[in-house]
Amino acid sequence: xxxxxxxxxxxxxxxxxxxxxxxxxxxxxxxxxxxxxxxxxxxxxxxxxxxxxxxxxxxxxxxxxxxxxxxxxxxxxxxxxxxxxxxxxxxxxxxxxxxxxxxxxxxxxxxxxxxxxxxxxxxxxxxxxxxxxxxxx
Amino acid sequence: xxxxxxxxxxxxxxxxxxxxxxxxxxxxxxxxxxxxxxxxxxxxxxxxxxxxxxxxxxxxxxxxxxxxxxxxxxxxxxxxxxxxxxxxxxxxxxxxxxxxxxxxxxxxxxxxxxxxxxxxxxxxxxxxxxxxxxxxx
DNA sequence: AATGGAAAGTTATGTAATAACATTATTGAA
DNA sequence: TTCAATAATGTTATTACATAACTTTCCATT
Ligand SMILES: [Zn+2]
Ligand SMILES: [Zn+2]
Ligand SMILES: [Zn+2]
Ligand SMILES: [Zn+2]
Numbered sequence: 001x002x003x004x005x006x007x008x009x010x011x012x013x014x015x016x017x018x019x020x021x022x023x024x025x026x027x028x029x030x031x032x033x034x035x036x037x038x039x040x041x042x043x044x045x046x047x048x049x050x051x052x053x054x055x056x057x058x059x060x061x062x063x064x065x066x067x068x069x070x071x072x073x074x075x076x077x078x079x080x081x082x083x084x085x086x087x088x089x090x091x092x093x094x095x096x097x098x099x100x101x102x103x104x105x106x107x108x109x110x111x112x113x114x115x116x117x118x119x120x121x122x123x124x125x126x127x128x129x130x131x132x133x134x135x136x137x
Numbered sequence: 138x139x140x141x142x143x144x145x146x147x148x149x150x151x152x153x154x155x156x157x158x159x160x161x162x163x164x165x166x167x168x169x170x171x172x173x174x175x176x177x178x179x180x181x182x183x184x185x186x187x188x189x190x191x192x193x194x195x196x197x198x199x200x201x202x203x204x205x206x207x208x209x210x211x212x213x214x215x216x217x218x219x220x221x222x223x224x225x226x227x228x229x230x231x232x233x234x235x236x237x238x239x240x241x242x243x244x245x246x247x248x249x250x251x252x253x254x255x256x257x258x259x260x261x262x263x264x265x266x267x268x269x270x271x272x273x274x
Numbered sequence: 275a276a277t278g279g280a281a282a283g284t285t286a287t288g289t290a291a292t293a294a295c296a297t298t299a300t301t302g303a304a
Numbered sequence: 305t306t307c308a309a310t311a312a313t314g315t316t317a318t319t320a321c322a323t324a325a326c327t328t329t330c331c332a333t334t
Pocket of ligand 1: 064075076077084088101
């Protein structure tokens, strides 16, 4: 991700703002189509309008995609303009749907060390743990 | 996963055997539909035939699903009947498509430790690292 | 042979994502 | 300001991924 893409003061377009607002007001990850459903009242009609906004929000580091759910969540650093840690992981509650984004130095160094030892060059990662959150068990 | 499900001498049905054979003979992960395409000559016609076989093979621990690719790979322990490690991770080459399944004690303990500290109870995990393998960079 | 459960077959449908192309809005020189 | 380049939108259609619902076949056990 470029430094420019990390600048959170970048102005969002109308559709990008709409999509981000829906994600911010949700306590669970949302699929592109359920985002669309919530925005039909605001003039959005086609999946592509949502997918294009999501693409930009992903590039800007303001949302994350959960690969194992085909769903999207707002990044917990989205509002602060800080540098985003490299390796991101998620704990996803199968009961209440809550997602905990976290950045664990040990997870990161273990993956980096393994990659180094196997000659693998990391470009991206998806680390998603499913189970029950503290409230739900 | 039950102990029974780990018993690799369990007899596979015709469709399960066909699907597993296709995955074993592929050097890359395959989507359900591309598995189906390779099995049309053997009488398979519908996606469900493949998905049902995959479901059983997943339960039996003989294949893994790559969440970030909507694709499936044969488990590297598939032939040996050994107990499968709890936490599995994958390095996926974006150039040649090769997948390296690995089990890293440090990754595992870091995730378990984080879950403990946040009160999260792990049931399943998807750890998928994308990049370039040693041969490709 | 009768029976019950697992697997397989079949058709239809639901969900996720992108292709292709036309239009409008923004930006940034000349 | 004017105009060309770029970015964003709108729209329709299509492709890719996955499951629902129901029927039939297979096979082991009684
Ligand atoms: Zn984040
Ligand atoms: Zn919960
Ligand atoms: Zn495995
Ligand atoms: Zn490679």
